[in-house]
Amino acid sequence: MNVFKQLYVSLYSPKDIATFRYQGLGKTIFFVFVLSLLSILPASYYFSMMIKDSIYxxxxxxxxxxxxxxxxxxxxxxxxxxxxxxxxxxxxxxxxxxxxxxxxxxxxxxxxxxxxxxxxxxxxxxxxxxxxxxxxxxxxxxxxxxxxxxxxxxxWIFLSIMIFIFYIIAAVILFIKITIFSIFGLVLKNAFRKPLRYKQVWTITAYCVTLPTIFFTIMDFFQATVPFSMSLNWFIIFILLFLTLKEIPHEQEQEQ
Known part of the structure; x- marks a missing residue:
């Protein structure tokens, strides 16, 4: 499954997200960079227009x-x-x-x-x-x-540099967010007794952040204010992580 199809199914299917746990870490990291790029598009657009209009x-x-x-x-x-x-x-x-x-x-x-x-x-x-x-x-x-x-x-040179800086900052923040929630994922997988390694938990967490990231990107495009945005963001990630881990069979079920 290519990266963009993974992005699409990650918006609605915890069952598909659960299957991504076997893929290589490199593909997951690439996915996070693509998601970071999408997330900065509204800010980059409005910043560019603001600078251009300001100079004029x-x-x-x-x-x-x-x-x-x-x-x-x-x-x-x-x-x-x-x-x-x-x-x-x-x-x-x-x-x-x-x-x-x-x-x-x-x-x-x-x-x-x-x-x-x-x-x-x-x-x-x-x-x-x-x-x-x-x-x-x-x-x-x-x-x-x-x-x-x-x-x-x-x-255009100045804007290219600034957008690249936005991109790096967004990617770093997204990696930190995934790492934080993967720790919650470890707690949940131990509670559910799921046979997962940390790399697999980190991988499915990366796809669980897709829905809130795309949602808030769309809201930024329309310059809409979302009440309690941080709490809502974290709540959605936690629920998706919970549902995804529930889709993973126990060790005994895998053996059968």
Whole structure:
């Protein structure tokens, strides 16, 4: 059975999952990497769109909508007596050289946005703020606009690197989750007196995480909030693991 058919039957059939316990560990690890790749698709898509829209919005704002400014020696100077806040479609840009605005304050005012503050540049994504000093940014409106043009042309390189990082993090988290639940699986298999080695328990656990992983991936695509998502995730895995172990015959039944 190929990996994608295994993924499909893992969504609904504990009986089929139980049969996967005899396969090689390498195929199971490959399956986990494929599942990790699927799980990051929504985040990768929305992150890419956010970055692309951000660069375009900032370029337009810097060129036409804000007073003259300059970044020099790691500090922002702008011809304005108060912070400037510009609202785009689902996006907000902050410019402030007074020190009134901070990364936490701008993160509280928008879900997605950018902020040019007194001594740092801030990216706000999904309500989380990541700040960076003006180490590699220096110049005025025209210079920054030219720099943004270059960044737009090299955007695919940056996005490729970030998506690869997302992928590695997702894979590590998924492997950790499988390992944790395989420990629960060992407890259950001993309680049920099932003739399984740890490798076999780890293998069936890897397929038991498929249903909740795909479910929450779909919810992420629609940007839907699932109440008690972590508890629900863990509950589904535990139930699938329980049902899968019940499908495995006892040692005496296998001998017969």
């Amino acid at each position: 919005a900032v370029k337009q704002t810097v060129s036409t909508e804000i007073p003259a400014f300059e970044i020099k020696d790691g500090k922002l100077k702008i011809e304005s007596d108060e912070p400037i806040i510009i609202h785009k479609e689902g996006f907000t840009i902050f410019i402030d050289d007074s020190g009134i605005l901070t990364p936490s304050k701008v993160a509280n005012q928008t879900t997605n946005g950018l902020a040019f503050l007194q001594s740092e540049f801030v990216v706000i994504s999904a309500g989380n703020a990541q700040s960076s000093p003006y180490t590699f940014i220096e110049g005025n409106n025209e210079t920054i606009s030219s720099w943004l043009d270059k960044a737009d042309r090299l955007l």
